[in-house]
Amino acid sequence: MKELKLQKIGFIIILAVATLIYIGPFLFSISISFNADKNVFEWPIKLFPETFTLDNYKNVWNELPFGKWLFNSVLVTTIQTVTNVFFSALAGFAFARLEFKGRKLIFGLLLSSLMIPGIILLVPKFIILNEFRLINSYAGLIIPGLVGVTNIFLMKQFFETIPKDLEQAALIDGCSYFRIFWQVFLPISKPALAAVAIYTFQGSWNEFLWPVIVTYTENMYTLPLGMASLRTELMTDWPLLMAGTILISLPTLAIFIIFQRYFVQGVASSGLKG
Amino acid sequence: MATIDIEQLEKTYPGADTATIKGADLSIQDKEFIVLVGPSGCGKSTLLRMIAGLEEITAGSLLIDGERMNELSPKDRDIAMVFQNYALYPHMTVFDNMAFGLKLRKTPKDEIKEKVEHAAKILDISHLLNRRPKDMSGGQRQRVAIGRSIVRDPKVFLFDEPLSNLDAKLRVQMRAEIKKLHRTLDATIVYVTHDQIEAMTMGDRIVVLKDGIVQQFDSPMNLFNNPQNKFVAGFIGSPSMNFLPGIISVDKEVNFISEDLKFAVPQDLKPSLKPLDGKEVVFGFRPEYIYDKAVEKNKRLSEDMEIVIDSLEPIGSETFVYFHYKGNPKYTFCFRSDSRHQYTIGETVTIGVDIDRLRFFDGKTEKRIM
Numbered sequence: 001m002k003e004l005k006l007q008k009i010g011f012i013i014i015l016a017v018a019t020l021i022y023i024g025p026f027l028f029s030i031s032i033s034f035n036a037d038k039n040v041f042e043w044p045i046k047l048f049p050e051t052f053t054l055d056n057y058k059n060v061w062n063e064l065p066f067g068k069w070l071f072n073s074v075l076v077t078t079i080q081t082v083t084n085v086f087f088s089a090l091a092g093f094a095f096a097r098l099e100f101k102g103r104k105l106i107f108g109l110l111l112s113s114l115m116i117p118g119i120i121l122l123v124p125k126f127i128i129l130n131e132f133r134l135i136n137s138y139a140g141l142i143i144p145g146l147v148g149v150t151n152i153f154l155m156k157q158f159f160e161t162i163p164k165d166l167e168q169a170a171l172i173d174g175c176s177y178f179r180i181f182w183q184v185f186l187p188i189s190k191p192a193l194a195a196v197a198i199y200t201f202q203g204s205w206n207e208f209l210w211p212v213i214v215t216y217t218e219n220m221y222t223l224p225l226g227m228a229s230l231r232t233e234l235m236t237d238w239p240l241l242m243a244g245t246i247l248i249s250l251p252t253l254a255i256f257i258i259f260q261r262y263f264v265q266g267v268a269s270s271g272l273k274g
Numbered sequence: 275m276a277t278i279d280i281e282q283l284e285k286t287y288p289g290a291d292t293a294t295i296k297g298a299d300l301s302i303q304d305k306e307f308i309v310l311v312g313p314s315g316c317g318k319s320t321l322l323r324m325i326a327g328l329e330e331i332t333a334g335s336l337l338i339d340g341e342r343m344n345e346l347s348p349k350d351r352d353i354a355m356v357f358q359n360y361a362l363y364p365h366m367t368v369f370d371n372m373a374f375g376l377k378l379r380k381t382p383k384d385e386i387k388e389k390v391e392h393a394a395k396i397l398d399i400s401h402l403l404n405r406r407p408k409d410m411s412g413g414q415r416q417r418v419a420i421g422r423s424i425v426r427d428p429k430v431f432l433f434d435e436p437l438s439n440l441d442a443k444l445r446v447q448m449r450a451e452i453k454k455l456h457r458t459l460d461a462t463i464v465y466v467t468h469d470q471i472e473a474m475t476m477g478d479r480i481v482v483l484k485d486g487i488v489q490q491f492d493s494p495m496n497l498f499n500n501p502q503n504k505f506v507a508g509f510i511g512s513p514s515m516n517f518l519p520g521i522i523s524v525d526k527e528v529n530f531i532s533e534d535l536k537f538a539v540p541q542d543l544k545p546s547l548k549p550l551d552g553k554e555v556v557f558g559f560r561p562e563y564i565y566d567k568a569v570e571k572n573k574r575l576s577e578d579m580e581i582v583i584d585s586l587e588p589i590g591s592e593t594f595v596y597f598h599y600k601g602n603p604k605y606t607f608c609f610r611s612d613s614r615h616q617y618t619i620g621e622t623v624t625i626g627v628d629i630d631r632l633r634f635f636d637g638k639t640e641k642r643i644m
Contacts, residue, residue: 165361168328173375173422174349187365 026249033057033242040238056243066244068219069226073248075138076222077204080145084200085193087147092155093181097167107156110149118209126213140214141222145204151196158192159185194262202252223248276339276352276429276462278302278325283334285320285486293332294320296486302464307456309477310466313509317486319434322466326432327351338429349378354423355432358439360415362407362422368394369403372422379426386425393424396458397451413444420452424459433465437472449476470510474498482506504640507558507633513594515558516607519637524551530634532557534602537577540629546644547634554637561594563631564609567624575626581607583621588613597623 028047032040033056035049060066094100095107125144126135134140162185170180186193208224215221221229227244230237278300285295294317302308310318323329325336327348336343343351354375362371369390376386394400397417407415416436423431433452437445453476456463467473473480474494482489482497482505490502494510501507507515520532528539528547539547565573580600587594593613598606600622609625611617634643 163359163361165357165359166363168326168348169355169357169361169422170363170374171328172326172348172353172355174378179378184363188363 029242030246032239033246035239038237038239056239057247059240060244060247063240064226064230064244065218065221066223066226066247069221069223072138072141072221073205073223076141076145076207077201079142080204081197081200083146084148084151085197088151088155088196089186089189089193090181091147091152092157092159093185095152095156096159097180097185098177110152114149114153122209122213129214134214136215136217136220138220141211141220144210145200145207148200148203151200154196155189155192158189162188191262194259198255198259198262201255205248205252277304277337278430278462278464279335279337279340280321280325281335281337283321283324283336284332285317285324285329286332292486294486295324297334298486298488300481300488300491302462305460305462307453307463307465307476307478309473309480310464310483311468311470311473311477311480311509312483312489314468316483318466318468318481318483320486321483322355322432322434322464325430325464326353326355352429353432354426354428354430355434356416356419356423356436358435360407360412360419360439362415362418364407367404367406368399368410368418368421371407371418372425375422375426389425389427390421393421396424396455397421412440413448416440416448420455424455429462431459431461431463433463435466435468437467437469445472452476471512474510480510482509484509500642501633502642504556504558504635504642507635507642511560511562513561513608513610515560515633516564517635518557518559518605518607520555520557522547522550522553522555522634524548530555530557533604534599535579537579539632540574543632543644550634550643555643556635556637556640558633558635559607559627560631560633561607561609563628564607564625565628566611566615567626569615570626573626574629576629576632578624578626581623581625583617583619583623585619586617593617 031048034052034054035046036051036053036055037049040046095103129135129140129144134143166184167180170184175183206224207222208228211220211222211225212228215225218226218229223244227241227248230241230244279302280298280300283295283298284293286293298321300308310321312318320329324331325343327343327346327350331344338351338353363374366374372390372393373386376389381389390403391400394403397420399414399417399421402410402414402418407418410418416439419436436452437448440448449472452465455461465476467476474497477494479491479493480497481491484505490497490506492500492502497506497510501510501515504517508517518532518535520530520535522539523529523531524544524547527541528544529536530539565575567575567578581597582600582603583595583597584603584606585596587596591613593611593615594608595611595617596606596608598604617623632644635641636643
């Protein structure tokens with residue numbers, strides 16, 4: 001009994017340390033964002049601001065084109081989230097439920113594309129979009145992320161768990177395959193759809209690399225890119241940057257807290273169970 | 275309601291070496307309750323799903339009310355199906371589950387309401403109409419699944435092992451209710467089960483399937499009393515028929531001779547057994563027609579057979595007595611005894627088989643000789 005108690009205390013200490021390692025930088029960012037002193041990294045580093053201020057948050061709105069970047073981010077993220085949910089569900093349904101020639105081959109090809117590192121695809125993607133004259137445009141920002149293979153895989157796995165009887169009952173009731181998808185499968189796939197939506201939102205909202213490559217004027221920046229542009233070789237306004245960063249992270253944080261259980265379900269349903 | 279005619283129906287799955295359904299011929303009358311029965315993998319569900327249109331027909335033809343159905347999709351066949359796992363839409367209420375098919379067929383709202391409420395009343399689920407499937411028991415869900423098929427008023431009802439997921443008591447109750455429903459609806463029903471008791475108690479006629487081949491299509495009592503082959507004889511009846519291989523020897527009298535048993539077959543059977551002189555046969559005798567000679571005096575029984583009791587299975591009113599012939603424990607047989615007779619394991623008893631109930635099957639083809 002005593003040994004069990006000691007073990008429990010040991011686990012709690014390990015968890016506390018791990019949590020501190022992960023959450024520490026975030027808490028420090030919050031602290032910096034309220035700091036009136038610009039030289040936050042001067043030795044000795046102060047974990048709590050000596051002079052507390054909200055000016056950094058005001059300045060994010062007043063001194064930067066934050067509104068425009070926010071609009072860009074919201075636009076890109078909303079469209080990509082909606083299209084990812086819809087198209088990955090549609091493709092997942094087709095791969096899970098429809099019999100057609102080459103189904104396994106196509107799915108295999110799709111999956112194998114996951115093995116190619118994203119970095120390698122940057123150049124060809126850029127060249128293709130350049131050919132279509134889509135560089136530095138909303139289309140260029142949005143189109144490459146309209147649907148993701150991982151999401152298709154997740155939806156396929158989920159749809160495969162739905163009993164075949166349900167589909168057949170709907171067929172006998174008079175449904176077409178699209179209606180089965182729309183009226184029977186989608187409504188009962190909310191956990192998987194929510195997981196896809198959350199992952200896509202998170203990925204799209206925080207995406208940095210692709211906007212860096214595809215945009216070159218400040219008015220096309222998304223929030224992560226806009227914030228990063230505040231860092232220069234000569235001088236960085238850390239409190240302003242941190243205030244902006246905290247603002248950016250608020251939506252993902254809120255979504256994570258509200259939909260925490262869907263994250264877990266999403267991970268579970270994308271597992272490799274038979 | 276409707277007739278169903280199945281002519282030389284075949285089903286071969288792509289890449290399979292043998293057909294799952296081989297040349298099935300069935301003619302189902304209007305308002306008949308037909309049960310498809312057979313062991314696992316015999317093709318009974320496949321045959322039902324071919325009628326439903328959920329499986330493509332490889333060859334042959336399927337006619338409902340004289341109209342060819344092979345190429346029609348399930349929704350155009352005017353059938354309704356009840357699945358083993360209920361297959362209710364989990365996100366819809368009971369009302370919506372039952373109304374879904376009607377809505378798709380653009381039935382007016384008032385009519386939908388009327389039909390759903392009527393079906394709910396028949397099935398005694400009116401109080402559940404606003405519930406979702408997850409809030410109901412297995413029996414209630416099964417009623418909803420049946421209700422969903424009733425509201426459509428289809429030509430044919432198809433049931434795919436609908437009671438398999440229910441507990442024993444509920445199964446018996448639902449069995450009676452489905453039979454009652456059949457009388458109320460005056461419907462043509464095709465019902466799949468692997469449970470021969472379910473088949474015997476529910477079907478007007480029963481189709482016994484094995485390896486995709488229809489073994490016999492007959493009334494329950496005919497299947498029991500006049501099985502066409504050894505498989506049907508063994509499949510129908512519980513405990514199943516006892517079998518003993520041997521030969522027929524026709525001399526002055528006709529004898530059945532096996533390893534350690536010899537008995538004279540009644541003279542009146544001589545004409546039909548004469549051509550089988552010296553041929554291998556299988557002697558079949560049902561547990562119901564074996565009697566303890568010390569108890570049963572009035573029946574026309576076969577010669578004495580000395581048996582040793584191996585085990586006893588009391589089920590209440592009766593006891594299943596498992597035994598072997600004295601001196602040969604190779605074959606084990608069974609007979610049903612009134613539970614008032616107390617037997618003990620290892621006891622030697624003299625029994626006889628009702629001469630009028632003897633069955634002989636061809637040793638090679640397994641077809642019934644008599």
